[in-house]
Amino acid sequence: MSEKGKKESPEQIEFREYCREWLSKNTPGDPPVRLPQMAIEITTQAEMDYLVPWQKAAWEAGLCGADYPKAYGGGGRTGCQLIANEEMQRVGTPYFPNVIALGMAAPTILHHGSEELKKRFIPKILSCEEIWCQGFSEPDAGSDLASVQTFAERAGDNWVINGQKIWTSLATFSSWMIILCRTDRSVKHKGLTYFIVPIESYIGKGIEVRPLIKITGETGFNEVFLTDLEIPDKYRLDDVGNGWSVAMTTLIHERGAGPMVTPSAGGRRADDAPGNAMDLIDLARQSERNGRPAAEDPVIRDRMIELIIRQKGFRQSIRRVRVKGLVDNPMRIGLQGKLLFTEIAQEVSALALEIEGAASTLFMNDENAPNKGQWPLMYLNSYGMTIAAGTSEVLRNILGERVLGMPKTK
Numbered sequence: 254m255s256e257k258g259k260k261e262s263p264e265q266i267e268f269r270e271y272c273r274e275w276l277s278k279n280t281p282g283d284p285p286v287r288l289p290q291m292a293i294e295i296t297t298q299a300e301m302d303y304l305v306p307w308q309k310a311a312w313e314a315g316l317c318g319a320d321y322p323k324a325y326g327g328g329g330r331t332g333c334q335l336i337a338n339e340e341m342q343r344v345g346t347p348y349f350p351n352v353i354a355l356g357m358a359a360p361t362i363l364h365h366g367s368e369e370l371k372k373r374f375i376p377k378i379l380s381c382e383e384i385w386c387q388g389f390s391e392p393d394a395g396s397d398l399a400s401v402q403t404f405a406e407r408a409g410d411n412w413v414i415n416g417q418k419i420w421t422s423l424a425t426f427s428s429w430m431i432i433l434c435r436t437d438r439s440v441k442h443k444g445l446t447y448f449i450v451p452i453e454s455y456i457g458k459g460i461e462v463r464p465l466i467k468i469t470g471e472t473g474f475n476e477v478f479l480t481d482l483e484i485p486d487k488y489r490l491d492d493v494g495n496g497w498s499v500a501m502t503t504l505i506h507e508r509g510a511g512p513m514v515t516p517s518a519g520g521r522r523a524d525d526a527p528g529n530a531m532d533l534i535d536l537a538r539q540s541e542r543n544g545r546p547a548a549e550d551p552v553i554r555d556r557m558i559e560l561i562i563r564q565k566g567f568r569q570s571i572r573r574v575r576v577k578g579l580v581d582n583p584m585r586i587g588l589q590g591k592l593l594f595t596e597i598a599q600e601v602s603a604l605a606l607e608i609e610g611a612a613s614t615l616f617m618n619d620e621n622a623p624n625k626g627q628w629p630l631m632y633l634n635s636y637g638m639t640i641a642a643g644t645s646e647v648l649r650n651i652l653g654e655r656v657l658g659m660p661k662t663k
């Protein structure tokens with residue numbers, strides 16, 4: 254047994270001690286620039302220059318990629334990534350910048366890639382030498398992902414790709430993209446094939462990346478146009494026509510329900526950010542409401558406590574994922590986690606704006622904004638989080654139909 258009564262193997266206990274020791278000496282200092290709230294919103298080279306060396310250092314120390322096989326640059330351990338994540342979150346390290354690669358590309362290549370691809374790509378993902386983006390969504394294919402129209406046509410040993418992707422996070426920094434393409438228009442799911450695409454070397458020669466501006470005024474995601482982009486067949490993952498099943502491996506990891514635990518350093522704060530309900534207490538102490546600290550208002554107190562209890566209950570529920578055999582379907586907790594985490598975060602930030610009152614109209618860069626304007630930013634961002642990686646409605650459908658076995662929606 255180790256901390257919080259978790260049963261851990263001797264290897265895990267030793268690894269936790271090692272992580273603590275390493276983190277006590279190697280946590281990076283404060284960033285020289287204001288970091289965005291989430292890694293998918295990184296927009297400047299200065300942010301990358303601070304974050305990339307941090308991920309590389311964590312990888313070299315074995316905290317990023319702990320459970321990946323040694324042959325692919327990992328630590329070759331069992332059940333240790335979660336421990337590294339917990340320890341990094343406990344001390345409030347910055348997040349890793351290569352989130353799409355760590356959370357989606359690496360596990361997909363591990364499960365569906367050839368030996369050559371695994372050896373070529375996974376080490377550089379873990380070390381952050383190559384950044385990746387995900388080309389799934391299109392203007393007419395989001396929730397209905399199997400409708401993608403970007404077409405890959407066979408040309409001897411190569412494929413020629415034409416089409417448009419949208420909402421592609423981190424595309425401006427990416428060397429590589431995982432992409433879902435149509436290879437047969439006569440069938441829907443069976444007409445899809447999954448590739449990896451070297452986008453950086455084709456910018457201006459078949460790839461165009463156009464940043465999109467979000468409601469926050471920041472960018473982060475992009476449109477990506479692919480015109481006669483030719484790639485070799487060795488960049489195909491799995492069989493022609495089997496792209497849907499490969500995409501399911503990506504999505505199940507993206508939604509936190511896959512077998513590979515994603516290396517995740519969390520955020521600056523010691524508890525899960527963003528949307529930590531405990532932070533409301535300090536905010537309420539500092540904010541005035543009807544001439545008194547908002548923390549003395551009984552209605553505000555009730556609502557804060559309700560959210561704190563729900564968030565703590567949610568985190569306890571998610572811990573069940575560690576108990577082998579307790580949960581029948583891995584999607585049950587992973588999908589609940591994504592759904593509840595993002596919805597509670599949205600409620601927490603909405604209450605923060607109420608607590609701030611008129612001051613909540615002051616945004617970032619306004620020197621009078623409480624908490625440097627982070628709460629209004631979090632509130633606006635929270636809508637994207639209930640959409641990305643599957644909207645709340647779609648996740649409820651999947652939980653209802655595929656986990657609870659309820660009848661399919663029409």
Ligand SMILES: Cc1cc2nc3c(=O)[nH]c(=O)nc-3n(C[C@H](O)[C@H](O)[C@H](O)COP(=O)(O)OP(=O)(O)OC[C@H]3O[C@@H](n4cnc5c(N)ncnc54)[C@H](O)[C@@H]3O)c2cc1C
Nearest residue numbers: 387388389390395396420421422637640641642643644646
């Ligand atoms: C911050 C952010 C980052 C993103 N990053 C990426 C990325 O890197 N790569 C990438 O490929 N994509 C990315 N996306 C896109 C994301 O995956 C899609 O936005 C999402 O899948 C929804 O698709 P859509 O926007 O086309 O909305 P739609 O699918 O058009 O949905 C519109 C509305 O209809 C509802 N709806 C749709 N179908 C159903 C249904 N069957 N039942 C009930 N309600 C339904 C939805 O819930 C939603 O409210 C990102 C999105 C965001 C917000």
